[in-house]
Amino acid sequence: MYLYFFKDKFCKDAYLPIEERAVNFGDGVYEVVLSYYNKPFKLDEHLNRLFYSASNIFLKIPYSKEEIENIVYEGIRILNIDYVKIYVQVSRGSYERMHEFPPNEVESNFFIIFRLFKPIEESIRFNGVKLFTYPDIRWERCDIKSLNLLPNVLAKEYSKRKGGFEALFIKNSKITECASSSFFAFIDDKLITHPLTNEILAGITRNEVLNIAKSLNFEVIERPIYVYELERIEECFITGTTTEILPVKSIDNFNYKVGERTLKIYRVFKERIL
Numbered sequence: 307m308y309l310y311f312f313k314d315k316f317c318k319d320a321y322l323p324i325e326e327r328a329v330n331f332g333d334g335v336y337e338v339v340l341s342y343y344n345k346p347f348k349l350d351e352h353l354n355r356l357f358y359s360a361s362n363i364f365l366k367i368p369y370s371k372e373e374i375e376n377i378v379y380e381g382i383r384i385l386n387i388d389y390v391k392i393y394v395q396v397s398r399g400s401y402e403r404m405h406e407f408p409p410n411e412v413e414s415n416f417f418i419i420f421r422l423f424k425p426i427e428e429s430i431r432f433n434g435v436k437l438f439t440y441p442d443i444r445w446e447r448c449d450i451k452s453l454n455l456l457p458n459v460l461a462k463e464y465s466k467r468k469g470g471f472e473a474l475f476i477k478n479s480k481i482t483e484c485a486s487s488s489f490f491a492f493i494d495d496k497l498i499t500h501p502l503t504n505e506i507l508a509g510i511t512r513n514e515v516l517n518i519a520k521s522l523n524f525e526v527i528e529r530p531i532y533v534y535e536l537e538r539i540e541e542c543f544i545t546g547t548t549t550e551i552l553p554v555k556s557i558d559n560f561n562y563k564v565g566e567r568t569l570k571i572y573r574v575f576k577e578r579i580l
């Protein structure tokens with residue numbers, strides 16, 4: 307169950323040349339959006355972030371925000387299934403390999419993949435998942451959703467081989483975020499997450515969770531959590547477009563319970579997406 311949008315049309319088959327900047331350099335940006343029952347969740351925010359990422363690497367997106375919105379709605383309509391994972395990618399185009407930008411007339415390559423999404427089983431969600439820490443060896447612009455994901459790939463594989471679901475990045479003894487999700491913890495009854503800086507992605511789910519937490523009158527603090535605080539965590543969870551809100555049951559050798567505060571936030575989130 308999938309559908310592509312490439313070169314101005316919907317199709318089931320599409321190819322990029324091997325002399326393509328996404329392939330050769332990871333020279334591009336992307337977004338992942340989830341659609342629930344024909345409603346792409348926070349599409350506007352995702353597209354704003356796509357344009358933010360693109361402008362920060364001087365990349366032109368060949369469609370306006372409104373045009374992309376229309377393409378997304380049309381793709382969802384054609385596919386006609388309940389849960390759709392929508393992957394949007396823009397690269398600096400296809401041209402003979404050279405590090406500097408190709409000539410101006412080389413057009414960006416834009417495509418969207420619409421694919422059936424299988425939600426995480428509720429039993430996994432209510433049991434919690436394991437995280438393993440990994441050094442944050444990413445670049446200094448993690449606020450850009452760039453195609454360069456090698457550190458994330460290595461971190462996730464490391465965690466997977468140990469039986470984990472996600473990798474938790476550590477930079478200068480501080481938790482930044484996970485390989486493909488944001489991280490939150492309750493410590494001393496306060497909900498804590500890394501502030502929005504160049505060291506993390508401004509997660510759309512992260513923002514929603516902060517709003518929900520405030521509406522539930524939880525005290526929220528945006529500050530980095532230190533590794534030495536791992537033993538003081540009362541509850542923790544990760545957030546992201548595909549993970550939604552996922553309780554954590556362990557980080558390395560520290561074990562946590564899936565707590566009521568996390569589940570309360572999850573229940574409100576669930577109401578908002580449906």
Ligand code: PDD
Pocket residue numbers: 338483484485486487488507508509510511512545546547548
């Ligand atoms: N990842 N941090 C990183 C490094 C991410 O890659 C993601 C999303 C998030 C969560 O952001 P959001 O809530 O906006 O999805 C945080 C996507 C899902 C991915 O790469 O597949």
